[in-house]
Amino acid sequence: MMAGYMYDLGHGVRVDEGHGDGLVVTSTEVVLPWRPRAGQFVGTAVTWCDQLFEARSVERDDGGQRWRLASWPEGEAARNVDQLDADRIESLVAEADKLKKSRGFRFVLVLFSPLAGLMPGPVQRRWEREHNVPGARATILSAVTEMGLGMWWIVHPGPVLLRFFGWMLFAEAMVRLWFALNQDEPMGSFLTAPFGWVTASLSNESAEKGRPISVVRWTQDDPEMALAMLDPREDWLVDGIIRFRGSLWRLIEKEMGGGRFVYHFEAVPADTPVTLSLVPPPRQERQRDRGRGLVADAGRFVLLSFAPQRFQEQLTPDLNLRVRTLTWISAGVELFGGTVNLLGPAPRDALIGLDLLFVIEGAFRLVKTAVTGLPVGSLLGLPFINVYERWVRSDGE
Numbered sequence: 001m002m003a004g005y006m007y008d009l010g011h012g013v014r015v016d017e018g019h020g021d022g023l024v025v026t027s028t029e030v031v032l033p034w035r036p037r038a039g040q041f042v043g044t045a046v047t048w049c050d051q052l053f054e055a056r057s058v059e060r061d062d063g064g065q066r067w068r069l070a071s072w073p074e075g076e077a078a079r080n081v082d083q084l085d086a087d088r089i090e091s092l093v094a095e096a097d098k099l100k101k102s103r104g105f106r107f108v109l110v111l112f113s114p115l116a117g118l119m120p121g122p123v124q125r126r127w128e129r130e131h132n133v134p135g136a137r138a139t140i141l142s143a144v145t146e147m148g149l150g151m152w153w154i155v156h157p158g159p160v161l162l163r164f165f166g167w168m169l170f171a172e173a174m175v176r177l178w179f180a181l182n183q184d185e186p187m188g189s190f191l192t193a194p195f196g197w198v199t200a201s202l203s204n205e206s207a208e209k210g211r212p213i214s215v216v217r218w219t220q221d222d223p224e225m226a227l228a229m230l231d232p233r234e235d236w237l238v239d240g241i242i243r244f245r246g247s248l249w250r251l252i253e254k255e256m257g258g259g260r261f262v263y264h265f266e267a268v269p270a271d272t273p274v275t276l277s278l279v280p281p282p283r284q285e286r287q288r289d290r291g292r293g294l295v296a297d298a299g300r301f302v303l304l305s306f307a308p309q310r311f312q313e314q315l316t317p318d319l320n321l322r323v324r325t326l327t328w329i330s331a332g333v334e335l336f337g338g339t340v341n342l343l344g345p346a347p348r349d350a351l352i353g354l355d356l357l358f359v360i361e362g363a364f365r366l367v368k369t370a371v372t373g374l375p376v377g378s379l380l381g382l383p384f385i386n387v388y389e390r391w392v393r394s395d396g397e
Contacts, residue, residue: 009089012064015048021071023053025084028064030092033223034082035266036067044223045078048085052078081269082223106131109138117142117186124186129245135186139176140370146189147173151336155343181328223267225249232261240276241268248272300391303384305330308377311388327365327375334362334378 007015012028025032034044034055043055046069053069054076060066072078082088109116109127117124117138124135146169153166176187225244236242240251242265249265250272256262304315305326312326338358357379365376381388 009084009086011089011093013089015084022056023048023067023069025067025069026064027067030089030096032065032067033092033267034058034067035223042073042076045072045081046084047081052081102131106133109133113138113141114145115142118146118189118192120188120192121186124188128186132245136180136184137370137373139180139186139188142189143173143177143180144366144370146170147177147332148335148339151339152343155340177328177332181325225265225267226262227265228262233263236263236276241272241274242276242278243274244278248274251276301326303381303387305333306378306381307384307388308381309375311381311392312375312377314392315388324369324373324375327369327377330378331362331365331369331376334358335366336362338362 005017009015011030013030014026016024036055036058037043046053046055052072054072055067056070057068058065109131110133124138127133128135150166150169150173153162154170172189179187236251238251242249248268248270250268251263252266253264304312338355341355342359361378368376
């Protein structure tokens, strides 16, 4: 190091050593993936000229970033170490370009999710890894679209062959929808079978055994990441390390927000030992109490299918079901039944209003569940509010 000397690392990144035992790093083009000190939590450790520094603070404006680094405090463990040199800056530029292209492709995939969800499962999984496009959600959207098209051809007068094709689409859509909802995995359509050759290069992929993690939302702002999901992960402990989308992350905080469980991570070096698993532990089946039988459970299932969201979330675990499954089944029945009645040969005028309610509400519930990943109740469940409240009180006793 040379006191008072300014180093130019390229791409608008400059290092000024003329600040005592610290550094000032300015960057006008590259976003440096560091985290400043926050209270008792130390900032990112940065190596410069074989010396270790801590990212103390950052100032951001239209001109870029201005970081202040100080010598690493003695006795403090450095978990997340970054390198400050020309090669590291070049790699950050390359990663930014790759991310920009990925975001553009992701926008196209999200825009055309009903079509992207028809592609073979391995292709959708690759898009999920590389572009953060949830494959299971794309499968759900495409299956709903496929189901609607199949229903139209079934009830609309036309050639027998076209009706047969409609029944094939409808049956396949039901299978794909059920698979995506219960396995959180994408599933392609027979319509894209000719594209099977696309997956040839992916045949040697190694996937973890067991049901994969069910992520509702994923956000990343290097070097941090957040995962939001509906089910809690009690086996994830703070400071544990997971491998997610090819990178290693350390759990630094977990919280409950908006009905979801949010887990915050920070990036760690590639040689850090992995201590947490993405695959959830086996789900413990709840024992049915009070001697209920199959008929009683079937009755609860039907009524809960149309219950408001809060009652579905509270009472569904007692039936060993995923809460979204209730919404998908009941909303699908509403949409299918209302559509068949409206497109039938002679709809009854007195029931047209009710059929329109079924179609509109069913479509709304399906779309909202597909977008948010949360259950959606029905207006049909409002007359049974007292019944749901009694169930909640009795289950809590």
